[in-house]
Amino acid sequence: MGIVIRLGISALALWIATLIVPGITLSTESLPGAIGTLLAVAAIFGVVNAVLRPLIKLIGFGFYLLTLGLIALVVNGLLFMLTGWIAGELDLPFTVDGFWAAVFGALLVAVVSWALNLFVPDRGDD
Secondary structure, eight states, X not given: XXXXXXXXXXXXXXXXXXXXXXXXXXXXXXXXXXXXXXXXXXXXXXXXXXXXXXXXXXXXXXXXXXXXXTHHHHHHHHHHHHHHHHHHHTTOSEEEOSHHHHHHHHHHHHHHHHHHHTTSOOTTOO
């Protein structure tokens, strides 16, 4: 059940990013279509982050140290762009236009997801 809630939180964060960040668009006209698209893109984003982020951190360990972690913004933006590309390949009406839109979108999604996850208890919490 926790994964479904976190998927919903990610979808909500993505929706907020489409509203605030120019260059991130969700071009669907029906509410059920938008919700389905956002849930699918949230799942793609989760898989991309779960698979690629650890590999990138392992390979780019030196860059993380050299930039005091600021390279993470670039990595997050590139993973967000990859998510937009995969969504386009799957004919989902979600697009990310450009590097800066991806960086700001990834940053916004991270902050909103973090804030919303504060209200969702972890499995071990009482």
